Amino acid sequence: MKKKFEGYLKDLAEAKINSLPKVNSKMHTLGPGSMGPPKLTHMGPRPDGPLVPSNPGMKAHGPHIAPPFLGKLPDKEIEKRLKAVEKDTESNELVEKVGDQYEYTKEFVYLAYASALSNLANNRIPNQSDATGFQFSPFSQAGTLMAFRGFFTNKSIYQSGDPTDYTWQSTSGMTGYTASERYYSVSTKRLEELGNPTKPGNGVTWVVINAGSGIPSAAIWFAERFKINSVFSHWSITAVGPWVGSDFLVDGAIIEAKIAANAITVNKILNGAIQAGKIANNAVTADTIAANSIVAGKIATNAITAGKITAGAIDASKIAANAITANSIAANAITTGKISASTKITVGTGNNIGVIDGADSTYRIYAGHATPASAPFSVKQNGEVTIQTSTSSSASRLVISGDTIKVFQGSTLRVKIGNLA
Numbered sequence: 001m002k003k004k005f006e007g008y009l010k011d012l013a014e015a016k017i018n019s020l021p022k023v024n025s026k027m028h029t030l031g032p033g034s035m036g037p038p039k040l041t042h043m044g045p046r047p048d049g050p051l052v053p054s055n056p057g058m059k060a061h062g063p064h065i066a067p068p069f070l071g072k073l074p075d076k077e078i079e080k081r082l083k084a085v086e087k088d089t090e091s092n093e094l095v096e097k098v099g100d101q102y103e104y105t106k107e108f109v110y111l112a113y114a115s116a117l118s119n120l121a122n123n124r125i126p127n128q129s130d131a132t133g134f135q136f137s138p139f140s141q142a143g144t145l146m147a148f149r150g151f152f153t154n155k156s157i158y159q160s161g162d163p164t165d166y167t168w169q170s171t172s173g174m175t176g177y178t179a180s181e182r183y184y185s186v187s188t189k190r191l192e193e194l195g196n197p198t199k200p201g202n203g204v205t206w207v208v209i210n211a212g213s214g215i216p217s218a219a220i221w222f223a224e225r226f227k228i229n230s231v232f233s234h235w236s237i238t239a240v241g242p243w244v245g246s247d248f249l250v251d252g253a254i255i256e257a258k259i260a261a262n263a264i265t266v267n268k269i270l271n272g273a274i275q276a277g278k279i280a281n282n283a284v285t286a287d288t289i290a291a292n293s294i295v296a297g298k299i300a301t302n303a304i305t306a307g308k309i310t311a312g313a314i315d316a317s318k319i320a321a322n323a324i325t326a327n328s329i330a331a332n333a334i335t336t337g338k339i340s341a342s343t344k345i346t347v348g349t350g351n352n353i354g355v356i357d358g359a360d361s362t363y364r365i366y367a368g369h370a371t372p373a374s375a376p377f378s379v380k381q382n383g384e385v386t387i388q389t390s391t392s393s394s395a396s397r398l399v400i401s402g403d404t405i406k407v408f409q410g411s412t413l414r415v416k417i418g419n420l421a
Contacts (some may be wrong), residue, residue: 085307102157103155103156103157104155107154109151109153110136110153110166111152112136112152112163112166113135113136113146114132114135114163114168115133115140115147116131116133116148117147117148118130118132118146123168123169124166124167124168125163128164131163137180138171139180139224139226141182141214141222142213143211143212145171146169146171147171147172148170149168151167152166180225181221183206183207183224184216184220184221184222185196185205185221186218186219188243189201191221191237196237198304216239219241221238221241222237223237266298276308291320297321306338341358342359343356344356344357344359350370351369351370355372363378364380366378376391384401394411402418403418404416404418
Protein backbone atom coordinates (compact mmCIF):
# COMPACT_ATOMS: atom_id res chain seq x y z
CA MET A 1 0.00 0.00 0.00
CA LYS A 2 2.86 2.35 0.83
CA LYS A 3 4.48 1.78 -2.57
CA LYS A 4 1.20 2.46 -4.36
CA PHE A 5 0.76 5.75 -2.49
CA GLU A 6 4.36 6.84 -3.21
CA GLY A 7 3.82 6.01 -6.88
CA TYR A 8 0.71 8.13 -6.89
CA LEU A 9 2.59 11.15 -5.47
CA LYS A 10 5.37 10.70 -8.06
CA ASP A 11 2.82 10.64 -10.89
CA LEU A 12 1.16 13.74 -9.48
CA ALA A 13 4.47 15.67 -9.35
CA GLU A 14 5.48 14.68 -12.86
CA ALA A 15 2.08 15.67 -14.20
CA LYS A 16 2.45 19.12 -12.71
CA ILE A 17 6.05 19.52 -14.05
CA ASN A 18 5.26 18.37 -17.57
CA SER A 19 2.36 20.80 -17.83
CA LEU A 20 4.72 23.80 -17.48
CA PRO A 21 6.62 25.61 -20.37
CA LYS A 22 10.27 24.69 -21.00
CA VAL A 23 12.86 27.08 -19.51
CA ASN A 24 16.61 27.65 -19.85
CA SER A 25 18.76 28.18 -16.79
CA LYS A 26 22.13 29.84 -16.63
CA MET A 27 24.34 27.89 -14.28
CA HIS A 28 26.53 29.49 -11.67
CA THR A 29 28.93 28.09 -9.15
CA LEU A 30 29.85 29.45 -5.79
CA GLY A 31 33.54 30.22 -5.29
CA PRO A 32 35.91 32.70 -3.68
CA GLY A 33 34.74 36.26 -4.02
CA SER A 34 31.11 35.38 -4.66
CA MET A 35 28.71 38.14 -3.70
CA GLY A 36 25.81 35.95 -2.56
CA PRO A 37 23.70 33.36 -4.27
CA PRO A 38 23.80 33.29 -8.07
CA LYS A 39 21.04 34.80 -10.16
CA LEU A 40 18.83 32.25 -11.82
CA THR A 41 17.59 32.81 -15.35
CA HIS A 42 15.06 30.62 -17.15
CA MET A 43 16.74 29.92 -20.47
CA GLY A 44 16.24 26.84 -22.63
CA PRO A 45 15.80 23.22 -21.59
CA ARG A 46 15.88 22.28 -17.92
CA PRO A 47 19.25 20.65 -17.17
CA ASP A 48 19.49 17.49 -15.11
CA GLY A 49 20.96 17.63 -11.59
CA PRO A 50 19.98 17.91 -7.93
CA LEU A 51 17.44 20.60 -6.98
CA VAL A 52 19.29 21.28 -3.72
CA PRO A 53 22.82 20.55 -2.48
CA SER A 54 23.31 17.02 -1.26
CA ASN A 55 23.83 18.39 2.25
CA PRO A 56 22.08 21.69 3.07
CA GLY A 57 24.74 22.51 5.69
CA MET A 58 27.59 22.49 3.14
CA LYS A 59 28.46 24.64 0.16
CA ALA A 60 27.07 23.34 -3.03
CA HIS A 61 29.33 21.80 -5.67
CA GLY A 62 28.03 21.64 -9.18
CA PRO A 63 25.00 23.25 -10.77
CA HIS A 64 22.30 24.91 -8.70
CA ILE A 65 18.94 24.66 -10.48
CA ALA A 66 15.90 26.73 -9.79
CA PRO A 67 12.85 24.60 -8.91
CA PRO A 68 10.14 24.97 -11.51
CA PHE A 69 6.74 26.45 -10.65
CA LEU A 70 4.12 23.70 -10.20
CA GLY A 71 0.70 24.36 -11.56
CA LYS A 72 -2.58 23.18 -9.98
CA LEU A 73 -4.30 20.01 -11.18
CA PRO A 74 -8.02 20.17 -11.95
CA ASP A 75 -10.26 19.32 -8.96
CA LYS A 76 -11.85 16.40 -10.80
CA GLU A 77 -8.47 14.87 -11.49
CA ILE A 78 -7.47 15.17 -7.81
CA GLU A 79 -10.79 13.65 -6.72
CA LYS A 80 -10.38 10.80 -9.19
CA ARG A 81 -6.89 9.97 -7.99
CA LEU A 82 -7.86 10.17 -4.30
CA LYS A 83 -10.73 7.73 -4.88
CA ALA A 84 -8.31 5.33 -6.54
CA VAL A 85 -6.05 5.50 -3.48
CA GLU A 86 -9.05 5.01 -1.14
CA LYS A 87 -10.19 1.96 -3.08
CA ASP A 88 -6.76 0.36 -2.74
CA THR A 89 -6.88 0.84 1.05
CA GLU A 90 -10.24 -0.89 1.60
CA SER A 91 -10.13 -3.45 4.47
CA ASN A 92 -10.11 -7.16 3.76
CA GLU A 93 -10.74 -8.09 7.40
CA LEU A 94 -13.00 -11.10 8.15
CA VAL A 95 -14.73 -9.42 11.11
CA GLU A 96 -16.14 -5.91 11.46
CA LYS A 97 -17.84 -3.96 14.24
CA VAL A 98 -21.51 -3.15 13.65
CA GLY A 99 -22.94 -0.93 16.38
CA ASP A 100 -21.69 -2.35 19.65
CA GLN A 101 -21.36 -5.91 18.28
CA TYR A 102 -18.86 -7.73 16.08
CA GLU A 103 -19.92 -9.85 13.12
CA TYR A 104 -18.44 -11.44 10.01
CA THR A 105 -18.27 -9.36 6.84
CA LYS A 106 -19.83 -12.27 4.93
CA GLU A 107 -22.48 -14.81 5.78
CA PHE A 108 -21.44 -18.26 7.01
CA VAL A 109 -23.39 -21.52 7.19
CA TYR A 110 -23.62 -23.09 10.65
CA LEU A 111 -24.55 -26.77 11.12
CA ALA A 112 -26.35 -28.41 14.03
CA TYR A 113 -27.78 -31.87 14.64
CA ALA A 114 -30.67 -33.51 16.50
CA SER A 115 -31.68 -37.08 17.25
CA ALA A 116 -35.42 -36.38 16.81
CA LEU A 117 -37.74 -33.51 15.81
CA SER A 118 -41.40 -32.88 16.59
CA ASN A 119 -43.89 -30.65 14.71
CA LEU A 120 -41.53 -30.44 11.72
CA ALA A 121 -43.17 -28.45 8.89
CA ASN A 122 -41.44 -26.99 5.84
CA ASN A 123 -38.14 -28.08 7.37
CA ARG A 124 -38.65 -25.86 10.43
CA ILE A 125 -39.82 -26.44 14.01
CA PRO A 126 -41.83 -23.87 16.03
CA ASN A 127 -40.48 -24.57 19.53
CA GLN A 128 -37.07 -25.25 21.05
CA SER A 129 -38.57 -28.21 22.93
CA ASP A 130 -39.39 -29.84 19.56
CA ALA A 131 -35.70 -30.75 19.13
CA THR A 132 -34.37 -33.76 21.04
CA GLY A 133 -30.63 -34.24 21.47
CA PHE A 134 -29.76 -30.85 19.92
CA GLN A 135 -25.96 -30.54 19.51
CA PHE A 136 -23.23 -29.30 17.15
CA SER A 137 -21.54 -32.68 16.63
CA PRO A 138 -22.96 -35.04 13.95
CA PHE A 139 -22.50 -38.12 16.16
CA SER A 140 -23.95 -39.09 19.52
CA GLN A 141 -21.72 -40.17 22.39
CA ALA A 142 -22.48 -43.74 21.34
CA GLY A 143 -20.94 -43.02 17.92
CA THR A 144 -24.28 -43.01 16.04
CA LEU A 145 -25.01 -40.44 13.30
CA MET A 146 -27.74 -38.06 14.44
CA ALA A 147 -31.06 -38.39 12.58
CA PHE A 148 -31.36 -34.72 11.52
CA ARG A 149 -29.02 -31.98 10.31
CA GLY A 150 -29.88 -28.27 10.43
CA PHE A 151 -28.52 -25.25 8.49
CA PHE A 152 -28.34 -21.68 9.77
CA THR A 153 -26.91 -18.84 7.62
CA ASN A 154 -25.85 -15.68 9.40
CA LYS A 155 -23.05 -13.12 9.85
CA SER A 156 -22.94 -13.67 13.62
CA ILE A 157 -19.59 -14.78 15.03
CA TYR A 158 -21.50 -17.02 17.46
CA GLN A 159 -23.39 -20.14 16.44
CA SER A 160 -27.03 -20.08 17.44
CA GLY A 161 -28.10 -22.46 20.20
CA ASP A 162 -31.77 -22.09 19.26
CA PRO A 163 -33.02 -25.07 17.17
CA THR A 164 -35.85 -22.93 15.73
CA ASP A 165 -33.25 -20.88 13.79
CA TYR A 166 -32.25 -23.87 11.66
CA THR A 167 -33.63 -25.42 8.49
CA TRP A 168 -33.73 -29.18 9.07
CA GLN A 169 -33.32 -32.24 6.88
CA SER A 170 -32.92 -35.96 7.50
CA THR A 171 -29.40 -37.42 7.43
CA SER A 172 -30.76 -40.71 6.08
CA GLY A 173 -28.94 -41.57 2.86
CA MET A 174 -26.33 -38.83 3.24
CA THR A 175 -22.84 -39.83 2.13
CA GLY A 176 -19.44 -38.70 3.23
CA TYR A 177 -19.95 -39.20 6.97
CA THR A 178 -17.60 -41.50 8.82
CA ALA A 179 -18.44 -42.76 12.30
CA SER A 180 -16.72 -40.71 14.94
CA GLU A 181 -13.61 -41.80 16.78
CA ARG A 182 -14.25 -41.90 20.52
CA TYR A 183 -11.83 -42.32 23.40
CA TYR A 184 -11.91 -41.93 27.15
CA SER A 185 -9.32 -41.34 29.85
CA VAL A 186 -9.28 -41.71 33.61
CA SER A 187 -6.41 -39.26 33.91
CA THR A 188 -6.74 -36.76 36.75
CA LYS A 189 -4.66 -34.14 34.95
CA ARG A 190 -5.92 -30.75 33.82
CA LEU A 191 -7.43 -30.26 30.37
CA GLU A 192 -4.36 -28.45 29.03
CA GLU A 193 -2.15 -31.39 30.07
CA LEU A 194 -4.22 -34.13 28.40
CA GLY A 195 -3.17 -33.66 24.80
CA ASN A 196 -5.49 -35.81 22.64
CA PRO A 197 -5.73 -39.44 21.53
CA THR A 198 -3.51 -38.70 18.52
CA LYS A 199 -0.86 -36.91 20.59
CA PRO A 200 -1.48 -37.75 24.27
CA GLY A 201 0.03 -35.67 27.03
CA ASN A 202 2.85 -36.95 29.19
CA GLY A 203 1.61 -39.87 31.27
CA VAL A 204 -1.93 -39.71 29.81
CA THR A 205 -3.55 -42.84 28.39
CA TRP A 206 -6.54 -42.72 26.02
CA VAL A 207 -8.66 -45.85 25.59
CA VAL A 208 -10.81 -46.41 22.49
CA ILE A 209 -14.59 -46.78 22.92
CA ASN A 210 -16.03 -49.39 20.58
CA ALA A 211 -18.85 -48.39 18.24
CA GLY A 212 -22.25 -48.69 19.88
CA SER A 213 -20.79 -48.73 23.40
CA GLY A 214 -21.46 -46.00 25.92
CA ILE A 215 -18.88 -44.01 27.83
CA PRO A 216 -17.61 -46.11 30.79
CA SER A 217 -18.73 -44.90 34.20
CA ALA A 218 -15.10 -44.68 35.33
CA ALA A 219 -14.26 -42.17 32.57
CA ILE A 220 -13.22 -38.67 33.61
CA TRP A 221 -12.48 -37.27 30.12
CA PHE A 222 -14.16 -38.00 26.78
CA ALA A 223 -12.52 -37.24 23.40
CA GLU A 224 -14.27 -37.31 20.02
CA ARG A 225 -13.62 -36.39 16.42
CA PHE A 226 -15.36 -37.26 13.15
CA LYS A 227 -14.60 -37.26 9.46
CA ILE A 228 -16.70 -35.88 6.59
CA ASN A 229 -15.51 -36.37 3.01
CA SER A 230 -12.07 -37.43 4.23
CA VAL A 231 -11.66 -34.25 6.32
CA PHE A 232 -11.11 -34.75 10.06
CA SER A 233 -12.61 -32.42 12.64
CA HIS A 234 -10.61 -31.20 15.62
CA TRP A 235 -10.62 -33.32 18.77
CA SER A 236 -13.40 -32.30 21.13
CA ILE A 237 -12.49 -33.11 24.75
CA THR A 238 -15.04 -32.78 27.56
CA ALA A 239 -15.20 -33.78 31.21
CA VAL A 240 -17.71 -36.57 31.85
CA GLY A 241 -16.76 -37.55 35.39
CA PRO A 242 -16.14 -35.53 38.56
CA TRP A 243 -12.60 -35.36 39.81
CA VAL A 244 -10.99 -32.90 42.18
CA GLY A 245 -7.37 -33.65 42.94
CA SER A 246 -5.78 -32.44 46.16
CA ASP A 247 -3.49 -30.15 44.16
CA PHE A 248 -6.53 -28.30 42.75
CA LEU A 249 -7.79 -27.09 46.12
CA VAL A 250 -6.37 -24.48 48.43
CA ASP A 251 -6.74 -25.27 52.12
CA GLY A 252 -10.09 -23.96 53.32
CA ALA A 253 -11.38 -23.40 49.76
CA ILE A 254 -14.46 -25.58 50.18
CA ILE A 255 -16.62 -24.58 53.11
CA GLU A 256 -20.25 -25.21 53.98
CA ALA A 257 -21.40 -21.89 52.50
CA LYS A 258 -20.01 -22.89 49.07
CA ILE A 259 -21.86 -26.22 48.89
CA ALA A 260 -25.46 -26.07 47.69
CA ALA A 261 -28.15 -27.93 49.60
CA ASN A 262 -28.37 -31.58 48.50
CA ALA A 263 -25.35 -31.08 46.20
CA ILE A 264 -23.44 -34.02 47.67
CA THR A 265 -25.32 -37.29 47.26
CA VAL A 266 -24.34 -40.94 47.53
CA ASN A 267 -23.90 -41.17 43.74
CA LYS A 268 -21.27 -38.38 43.82
CA ILE A 269 -19.09 -40.01 46.48
CA LEU A 270 -16.76 -42.81 45.43
CA ASN A 271 -16.70 -45.95 47.54
CA GLY A 272 -14.11 -45.55 50.23
CA ALA A 273 -13.61 -41.86 49.40
CA ILE A 274 -14.53 -40.66 52.88
CA GLN A 275 -12.33 -42.20 55.54
CA ALA A 276 -11.54 -41.30 59.10
CA GLY A 277 -8.24 -39.77 58.02
CA LYS A 278 -10.09 -37.29 55.78
CA ILE A 279 -12.50 -36.05 58.48
CA ALA A 280 -11.17 -33.57 61.00
CA ASN A 281 -11.78 -34.21 64.67
CA ASN A 282 -15.22 -32.98 65.73
CA ALA A 283 -16.00 -32.01 62.11
CA VAL A 284 -19.24 -34.00 62.11
CA THR A 285 -21.44 -33.13 65.07
CA ALA A 286 -25.17 -33.15 65.71
CA ASP A 287 -25.34 -29.49 64.62
CA THR A 288 -23.87 -30.28 61.18
CA ILE A 289 -26.30 -33.12 60.45
CA ALA A 290 -29.80 -32.15 59.39
CA ALA A 291 -32.71 -33.81 61.14
CA ASN A 292 -33.63 -37.12 59.50
CA SER A 293 -30.80 -36.70 56.95
CA ILE A 294 -29.16 -40.02 57.84
CA VAL A 295 -31.62 -42.82 57.27
CA ALA A 296 -31.22 -46.52 56.55
CA GLY A 297 -31.43 -45.93 52.77
CA LYS A 298 -28.31 -43.74 52.90
CA ILE A 299 -26.16 -46.18 54.87
CA ALA A 300 -24.66 -49.10 52.96
CA THR A 301 -24.98 -52.57 54.41
CA ASN A 302 -22.29 -53.16 57.04
CA ALA A 303 -20.99 -49.62 56.46
CA ILE A 304 -21.06 -48.82 60.19
CA THR A 305 -19.14 -51.31 62.27
CA ALA A 306 -17.75 -51.22 65.78
CA GLY A 307 -14.31 -50.43 64.38
CA LYS A 308 -15.65 -47.21 62.83
CA ILE A 309 -17.26 -45.88 66.02
CA THR A 310 -15.05 -44.35 68.70
CA ALA A 311 -15.66 -45.63 72.21
CA GLY A 312 -18.27 -43.44 73.89
CA ALA A 313 -19.04 -41.61 70.63
CA ILE A 314 -22.74 -42.48 70.73
CA ASP A 315 -24.51 -41.69 73.98
CA ALA A 316 -27.98 -40.60 74.98
CA SER A 317 -27.22 -36.91 74.34
CA LYS A 318 -26.50 -37.65 70.70
CA ILE A 319 -29.66 -39.65 70.03
CA ALA A 320 -32.89 -37.71 69.54
CA ALA A 321 -35.99 -38.83 71.41
CA ASN A 322 -37.80 -41.58 69.50
CA ALA A 323 -34.97 -41.64 66.95
CA ILE A 324 -34.41 -45.37 67.40
CA THR A 325 -37.56 -47.37 66.84
CA ALA A 326 -38.22 -51.00 65.98
CA ASN A 327 -38.34 -50.09 62.28
CA SER A 328 -34.85 -48.60 62.55
CA ILE A 329 -33.31 -51.77 63.95
CA ALA A 330 -32.70 -54.70 61.63
CA ALA A 331 -33.70 -58.15 62.78
CA ASN A 332 -31.00 -59.80 64.91
CA ALA A 333 -29.00 -56.56 64.80
CA ILE A 334 -28.70 -56.34 68.60
CA THR A 335 -27.15 -59.39 70.24
CA THR A 336 -25.50 -59.99 73.61
CA GLY A 337 -22.12 -59.66 71.98
CA LYS A 338 -22.98 -56.05 71.00
CA ILE A 339 -24.18 -55.00 74.49
CA SER A 340 -21.62 -53.97 77.13
CA ALA A 341 -21.72 -55.79 80.52
CA SER A 342 -21.90 -52.42 82.27
CA THR A 343 -24.86 -51.20 80.20
CA LYS A 344 -27.77 -49.66 82.13
CA ILE A 345 -31.18 -49.78 80.46
CA THR A 346 -33.85 -47.54 81.97
CA VAL A 347 -37.49 -47.41 80.97
CA GLY A 348 -39.64 -44.54 82.26
CA THR A 349 -38.84 -41.38 84.19
CA GLY A 350 -38.45 -40.29 87.82
CA ASN A 351 -39.44 -43.03 90.26
CA ASN A 352 -41.87 -44.49 87.74
CA ILE A 353 -39.19 -46.60 86.10
CA GLY A 354 -37.91 -50.06 85.44
CA VAL A 355 -34.16 -50.62 85.30
CA ILE A 356 -31.73 -53.32 84.19
CA ASP A 357 -28.45 -52.22 85.72
CA GLY A 358 -25.10 -53.74 84.81
CA ALA A 359 -23.12 -51.07 86.63
CA ASP A 360 -24.55 -51.35 90.22
CA SER A 361 -22.52 -53.70 92.42
CA THR A 362 -25.59 -55.06 94.32
CA TYR A 363 -28.78 -54.70 92.31
CA ARG A 364 -29.34 -55.93 88.78
CA ILE A 365 -33.10 -55.34 88.32
CA TYR A 366 -35.39 -52.91 90.15
CA ALA A 367 -38.62 -50.98 89.54
CA GLY A 368 -40.76 -48.34 91.20
CA HIS A 369 -37.93 -46.12 92.46
CA ALA A 370 -34.77 -44.57 91.03
CA THR A 371 -32.80 -45.82 94.08
CA PRO A 372 -32.46 -49.62 94.02
CA ALA A 373 -32.66 -50.11 97.84
CA SER A 374 -35.91 -48.10 97.99
CA ALA A 375 -37.59 -49.76 95.02
CA PRO A 376 -40.69 -51.89 95.86
CA PHE A 377 -39.35 -54.54 93.49
CA SER A 378 -35.69 -55.49 93.18
CA VAL A 379 -33.45 -58.39 92.32
CA LYS A 380 -29.96 -58.46 93.75
CA GLN A 381 -26.93 -59.86 92.00
CA ASN A 382 -27.04 -62.92 94.36
CA GLY A 383 -30.63 -63.66 93.31
CA GLU A 384 -32.39 -62.25 96.40
CA VAL A 385 -35.78 -60.87 95.43
CA THR A 386 -37.71 -58.16 97.26
CA ILE A 387 -41.38 -57.50 96.58
CA GLN A 388 -43.39 -54.91 98.47
CA THR A 389 -46.95 -53.93 97.67
CA SER A 390 -46.16 -50.59 99.32
CA THR A 391 -43.09 -48.86 100.55
CA SER A 392 -44.98 -46.94 103.27
CA SER A 393 -44.30 -48.25 106.80
CA SER A 394 -47.85 -47.42 107.92
CA ALA A 395 -49.68 -49.07 105.06
CA SER A 396 -51.01 -52.63 104.94
CA ARG A 397 -48.70 -54.61 102.72
CA LEU A 398 -47.09 -57.86 101.66
CA VAL A 399 -43.33 -58.02 101.80
CA ILE A 400 -41.29 -60.85 100.28
CA SER A 401 -37.62 -60.41 100.92
CA GLY A 402 -34.97 -63.08 100.73
CA ASP A 403 -36.22 -66.15 102.66
CA THR A 404 -39.03 -64.35 104.52
CA ILE A 405 -42.64 -63.49 103.75
CA LYS A 406 -44.31 -60.83 105.90
CA VAL A 407 -47.91 -59.55 106.05
CA PHE A 408 -48.60 -56.17 107.71
CA GLN A 409 -51.90 -54.66 108.82
CA GLY A 410 -51.05 -51.02 108.86
CA SER A 411 -47.83 -50.87 110.79
CA THR A 412 -48.55 -54.14 112.69
CA LEU A 413 -46.92 -57.38 111.55
CA ARG A 414 -49.59 -60.11 111.43
CA VAL A 415 -47.90 -62.99 109.53
CA LYS A 416 -44.26 -63.96 109.10
CA ILE A 417 -43.24 -67.10 107.22
CA GLY A 418 -39.74 -68.40 106.66
CA ASN A 419 -36.80 -67.17 108.62
CA LEU A 420 -38.40 -66.18 111.98
CA ALA A 421 -35.20 -64.79 113.48
